[in-house]
Amino acid sequence: xxxxxxxxxxxxxxxxxxxxxxxxxxxxxxxxxxxxxxxxxxxxxxxxxxxxxxxxxxxxxxxxxxxxxxxxxxxxxxxxxxxxxxxxxxxxxxxxxxxxxxxxxxx
Amino acid sequence: xxxxxxxxxxxxxxxxxxxxxxxxxxxxxxxxxxxxxxxxxxxxxxxxxxxxxxxxxxxxxxxxxxxxxxxxxxxxxxxxxxxxxxxxxxxxxxxxxxxxxxxxxxxxxxxxxxxxx
Numbered sequence: 005x006x007x008x009x010x011x012x013x014x015x016x017x018x019x020x021x022x023x024x025x026x027x028x029x030x031x032x033x034x035x036x037x038x039x040x041x042x043x044x045x046x047x048x049x050x051x052x053x054x055x056x057x058x059x060x061x062x063x064x065x066x067x068x069x070x071x072x073x074x075x076x077x078x079x080x081x082x083x084x085x086x087x088x089x090x091x092x093x094x095x096x097x098x099x100x101x102x103x104x105x106x107x108x109x110x111x
Numbered sequence: 112x113x114x115x116x117x118x119x120x121x122x123x124x125x126x127x128x129x130x131x132x133x134x135x136x137x138x139x140x141x142x143x144x145x146x147x148x149x150x151x152x153x154x155x156x157x158x159x160x161x162x163x164x165x166x167x168x169x170x171x172x173x174x175x176x177x178x179x180x181x182x183x184x185x186x187x188x189x190x191x192x193x194x195x196x197x198x199x200x201x202x203x204x205x206x207x208x209x210x211x212x213x214x215x216x217x218x219x220x221x222x223x224x225x226x227x228x
Contacts, residue, residue, distance in 0.1 A: 036214075047206055048219060050217055053217075093159070099161075099171075099172035101159065
């Protein structure tokens with residue numbers, strides 16, 4: 005299986021901060037990477053697909069990029085509703101695998 | 112807009128079979144979409160279980176493949192999950208989901224907690 009390693013596991017930030025979350029794949033996944041946001045008691049929500057494509061209806065303060073083996077989710081200016089857990093998922097090779105999650109909370 | 116709704120027992124006894132159904136609305140189950148399942152044990156991360164195309168083609172997580180069956184019912188516009196020989200480790204929130212090609216999971220059900228006890 006392809007291992008997806010997210011960092012950091014948790015991060016504290018303030019409203020207005022810029023935050024980056026990184027996901028590294030254990031082997032090449034091309035650009036087959038998605039990012040999800042999950043709030044407590046809710047289903048995950050797709051933010052970014054194909055590494056950098058913004059899902060319809062998602063705020064433009066979310067962006068995704070790839071550099072080598074590293075994929076990054078950036079939130080440009082944190083809003084109160086952004087405090088949640090974020091997961092990456094590779095969809096290059098079965099079984100599709102998720103990162104362990106990054107919990108973003110309020111500083 | 113695709114909407115997904117899981118249904119099924121919330122409590123299953125050890126060694127028995129967990130059975131869930133996902134009702135699809137807002138689109139046909141014969142669309143160019145892969146229908147699948149993801150689970151999340153309480154307080155833990157997400158695990159991809161598998162997916163099915165309306166033709167019946169399936170892809171499963173090898174860690175569960177010997178115990179999992181995903182099927183589709185075109186007449187009812189729904190798809191189903193069965194996990195046999197369950198143990199406490201199968202206790203989780205189970206989400207049904209729709210995948211568009213390889214581009215990730217675009218729609219999720221609200222999730223249903225299944226407890227094995």
